[in-house]
Amino acid sequence: MRTPADELAETGLPAGLTPAQHEAVVAPDRVLSVLAGAGTGKTRVLTLRVARRVADDSAPAHHTLVTTFSRKAADELRRRLWSLGVEGVVAGTFHRSALALVGQHRLDRGAAPPAVLSDRRRTLDRVLEDAGFGAPGADRARRGPRLTPAQLDVEIGWAKARLVVPGDYEAEAAAHRRRTTVPTSTVAELYLRYEERKRRQRMLDFDDLLWSCADVLEGDPRFADAVRWRFRHLYVDEMQDVNPAQFRLLRLLCGDDPDLFVVGDPNQSVYGWNGADPTLLDSLETELPGCRCLRLDENHRCSPQVVAVAAAALGLGLGQTAAPTSGRGDGPVPTVVEHETDAEEARWVARQVWRSHRPGRRWGQIAVLARTNAQLSVVAVALEEAGIPVTMAGADLGPASDLRPGGPVDDLAGDRRAERPVDPDDALETPAGPVDGVVLATFHRAKGLQWSAVFVIGLSDGLVPIASARTPATRDEERRLLYVALTRAERELSCSWARSAPTPGRARAGGRRPSPWLDAVVETTVELRRRAAVPDTTTSRTRLAELRARLATT
Numbered sequence: 001m002r003t004p005a006d007e008l009a010e011t012g013l014p015a016g017l018t019p020a021q022h023e024a025v026v027a028p029d030r031v032l033s034v035l036a037g038a039g040t041g042k043t044r045v046l047t048l049r050v051a052r053r054v055a056d057d058s059a060p061a062h063h064t065l066v067t068t069f070s071r072k073a074a075d076e077l078r079r080r081l082w083s084l085g086v087e088g089v090v091a092g093t094f095h096r097s098a099l100a101l102v103g104q105h106r107l108d109r110g111a112a113p114p115a116v117l118s119d120r121r122r123t124l125d126r127v128l129e130d131a132g133f134g135a136p137g138a139d140r141a142r143r144g145p146r147l148t149p150a151q152l153d154v155e156i157g158w159a160k161a162r163l164v165v166p167g168d169y170e171a172e173a174a175a176h177r178r179r180t181t182v183p184t185s186t187v188a189e190l191y192l193r194y195e196e197r198k199r200r201q202r203m204l205d206f207d208d209l210l211w212s213c214a215d216v217l218e219g220d221p222r223f224a225d226a227v228r229w230r231f232r233h234l235y236v237d238e239m240q241d242v243n244p245a246q247f248r249l250l251r252l253l254c255g256d257d258p259d260l261f262v263v264g265d266p267n268q269s270v271y272g273w274n275g276a277d278p279t280l281l282d283s284l285e286t287e288l289p290g291c292r293c294l295r296l297d298e299n300h301r302c303s304p305q306v307v308a309v310a311a312a313a314l315g316l317g318l319g320q321t322a323a324p325t326s327g328r329g330d331g332p333v334p335t336v337v338e339h340e341t342d343a344e345e346a347r348w349v350a351r352q353v354w355r356s357h358r359p360g361r362r363w364g365q366i367a368v369l370a371r372t373n374a375q376l377s378v379v380a381v382a383l384e385e386a387g388i389p390v391t392m393a394g395a396d397l398g399p400a401s402d403l404r405p406g407g408p409v410d411d412l413a414g415d416r417r418a419e420r421p422v423d424p425d426d427a428l429e430t431p432a433g434p435v436d437g438v439v440l441a442t443f444h445r446a447k448g449l450q451w452s453a454v455f456v457i458g459l460s461d462g463l464v465p466i467a468s469a470r471t472p473a474t475r476d477e478e479r480r481l482l483y484v485a486l487t488r489a490e491r492e493l494s495c496s497w498a499r500s501a502p503t504p505g506r507a508r509a510g511g512r513r514p515s516p517w518l519d520a521v522v523e524t525t526v527e528l529r530r531r532a533a534v535p536d537t538t539t540s541r542t543r544l545a546e547l548r549a550r551l552a553t554t
Contacts, residue, residue: 063229306331367449454489
C-alpha cells in the first residue's frame with residue numbers, strides 16, 4: 001500500500017508549500033539553518049524534511065534524532081510523522097537524549113544507571129537550612145534576607161545552562177547583572193555547598209545530565225563514534241532557545257562531519273534570563289563550515305493586520321524589507337485601549353470577551369495574555385463574575401518530573417515535562433482542565449499556542465518591559481516576548497493598559513506610563529485604518545477593465 005511518504009519520494013511535496021518552505025524541505029545541504037518567523041510553518045517544514053529524507057533513503061528513520069523542547073512537541077512531531085507513514089525516528093528533549101546516552105554508557109560498562117534528583121529544590125532547602133537561611137530565627141536573621149529554594153534553583157539553573165561553575169558564578173553574575181536577594185558571593189557559596197552535597201550522595205540533577213553526557217562524549221572517543229553512527233542525522237527545533245550547555249552537547253553529537261537541520265526564530269528568543277543564548281543560532285554559519293541559512297518570512301497563522309502590529313512592536317514598520325508578511329486573508333484592525341485602573345480594564349475585557357464569543361466559536365478559542373500571573377487574577381475574577389468559564393494555560397514545568405516513573409532512570413520511556421524553564425515573574429499556574437473556558441496565560445506560557453481572538457493586557461511600563469529588565473539585553477528580550485504574545489492571535493487582537501492600580505489605603509497608585517513599544521503599535525493601527533478607509537482605485541480600475549474584457553468575449 002502506498003503511503004504519504006511514498007508520494008513524497010515520487011511526486012515531491014504536498015501542495016500549498018511556499019517556495020521558501022519547498023526549498024527548506026528539499027535542499028540537499030547537509031547543514032541547514034532555517035530562520036522561521038512566527039506562524040511560518042516551521043514544524044511542518046521540519047516534519048516534511050524528515051519524511052522526505054526517510055522516503056528517499058538519504059536519512060533512514062532509525063538513524064535520525066530530532067531534539068525538541070517539550071514532550072508535547074515531541075509527541076506532536078511523532079504524530080505528524082506517523083501520518084506520513086514514517087516510524088522509527090527518535091524524538092525528545094536534550095535532557096532526555098542525554099539521560100539515555102549516559103545510562104547506555106554506564107550500562108555498557110556494567111555500572112548502575114545514574115541516580116537523578118527528582119526535585120533539586122528539596123536538596124536546596126536542606127542546603128539553605130544548613131547555611132542559616134532556613135526557618136525564621138536568630139541564625140537566619142544573622143545571615144540577612146531570606147533566600148528561598150526556588151530562587152536559588154533559578155540561579156543554579158542559569159549557571160549550569162551557561163556552563164558556569166561555582167567558582168565563576170560571582171563574576172558571571174556581575175557581567176550579566178543578575179539580581180538576587182542576597183549577595184552573589186553568598187549564592188556562589190550555596191551553589192558550591194549544593195554541588196558538594198550532591199557529590200556525597202552520588203546524585204545528578206536535571207542540568208547535570210547535559211554536562212555529564214558531553215563529558216562522556218569528550219572522554220570516550222569509541223562511545224562517541226558509536227553514538228554518531230547511531231544518530232547520524234540530527235534535527236533541532238526552536239534553536240533560538242538553546243543554551244551553551246545544550247549547544248556543547250549538540251556540537252559533540254555532530255562531530256566533524258555533521259548532518260544537521262535546525263529551525264528557529266531569533267525574534268522569539270525569550271529564555272535568556274535562564275541561560276538561553278540566541279546568538280548560538282547566528283553562530284552556526286561560522287561554527288559549522290558549509291552551513292547555509294534560509295528564511296521563512298510568510299506568516300500563515302495571523303492576519304496581515306496582526307502581523308503588521310506585531311512587527312511594529314519589534315520596531316519594523318509597514319513595508320520595511322525585514323518585516324514579515326502574512327499569507328492569510330484580511331482581518332479586523334487590532335485595537336489599543338487605555339483604561340483608568342486594572343479593575344476597569346478587567347471589566348472591559350469581560351465585556352469584549354462576551355462579544356467575541358459569537359456562534360460557532362468556543363470559549364477556548366479566546367485568550368487573555370499578561371506578562372505576569374498576578375495580573376491575570378484580576379481578569380479571572382471579572383470573567384467569573386460575568387459568568388464566563390475560565391481555564392489556565394497549563395504546563396508541567398516542574399523540575400525533572402519526567403525522571404520519577406521507572407526509578408532513577410526511565411531510559412527512552414518518554415518525556416514527562418516541558419524542558420523550558422519557568423520565569424521567576426511567572427508564578428505557577430494550575431494545569432488546564434477539560435472545561436471549555438477562556439484561556440488565561442502569561443506571555444511565556446502562551447509561546448507555541450494560538451487562538452482566534454487574543455486580549456493582551458497590562459501593557460504599561462514596568463510590566464512590559466518588566467521592571468527588573470534593566471540591561472539592553474533583557475529589555476530586548478522583553479520586546480521579543482511582547483512580539484510572541486501579539487502573534488498568538490490568528491485574526492482578532494486587542495491590546496490594553498491601565499493608568500493606575502488600586503492599593504490598600506488609597507484609591508489609586510502613582511500614574512503609570514504606557515509600554516515604550518506601544519506608540520509604534522498605535523501608529524500602525526492608525527495607518528492600517530487609514531489604508532482600509534481609502535479605496536484602492538488602481539486595483540479597482542484594473543479589475544473593472546478585466547471584467548469588461550471578459551464580457552466583451554462572451
